[in-house]
Amino acid sequence: MEDSDYGLQDSIDTITAVVERKKKELCDLEGKLKRYRKQEKKDAVEGLMKYIHAEMVSYITVLADLTGDDSSLEGLDLDGIDDVGRPDCYDRYLESQGSDVVEQELKADEIRADHCSGVLESWYEDIGEQALGSKKMIDVMLNDPYILSVIGEAIFDDDVLFDKLNKAVSEPKKPKKKSKKKSKKGKKKD
Numbered sequence: 067m068e069d070s071d072y073g074l075q076d077s078i079d080t081i082t083a084v085v086e087r088k089k090k091e092l093c094d095l096e097g098k099l100k101r102y103r104k105q106e107k108k109d110a111v112e113g114l115m116k117y118i119h120a121e122m123v124s125y126i127t128v129l130a131d132l133t134g135d136d137s138s139l140e141g142l143d144l145d146g147i148d149d150v151g152r153p154d155c156y157d158r159y160l161e162s163q164g165s166d167v168v169e170q171e172l173k174a175d176e177i178r179a180d181h182c183s184g185v186l187e188s189w190y191e192d193i194g195e196q197a198l199g200s201k202k203m204i205d206v207m208l209n210d211p212y213i214l215s216v217i218g219e220a221i222f223d224d225d226v227l228f229d230k231l232n233k234a235v236s237e238p239k240k241p242k243k244k245s246k247k248k249s250k251k252g253k254k255k256d
Contacts, residue, residue: 074132077177081129084174087167088122113153120150128178131185 072080092115099111123142130138160168197203207213221227 072173072177077181078129078132080170080174080177081125081132084170085122085125085129087170088118088125091118091163092122110153110155114155114159116150117153117156120147123147125174125178128181132181 095111095115095118099108099115102108102111123144124147126138126142130136160171197207207217221231
């Protein structure tokens with residue numbers, strides 16, 4: 067979350083407040099759901115509840131990562147939350163909660179997006195380091211035109227890397243030093 071305009075504690079406080087608000091919203095919607103008779107209304111509220119639950123779970127995972135406390139993840143149902151689509155009525159629902167809630171939601175969403183980008187960037191760096199540290203993986207990458215073009219584009223787009231590449235490939239190769247030790251394999255015994 068290095069690029070974010072929010073400090074760690076501010077991010078934690080914002081995400082915590084959003085999680086608590088979403089828990090309350092789910093309870094309120096559960097109560098409303100029991101009062102509806104028309105299946106169409108029930109389906110709409112259930113869809114909204116699924117989305118709010120999925121959002122809450124995603125914020126809890128970010129909060130656990132920010133605080134380093136995975137205990138909040140215990141008991142969470144993570145199955146199927148990636149498949150939950152944003153209902154058409156969500157924006158209207160959110161606006162009905164007030165401008166402070168909308169503002170808080172936007173801030174939390176920005177924090178979550180920045181954090182997730184940072185996590186992905188870290189994973190990419192780790193994977194890249196592992197790949198470049200493996201002779202077998204380097205051979206695989208050298209034989210993959212797509213990987214070569216991605217690496218080439220990244221180097222081309224970065225002036226510093228491009229200069230370093232030009233210097234590295236333009237330097238004359240140093241001849242390998244021959245070992246002074248003589249091999250004992252070829253010697254005959256007298």
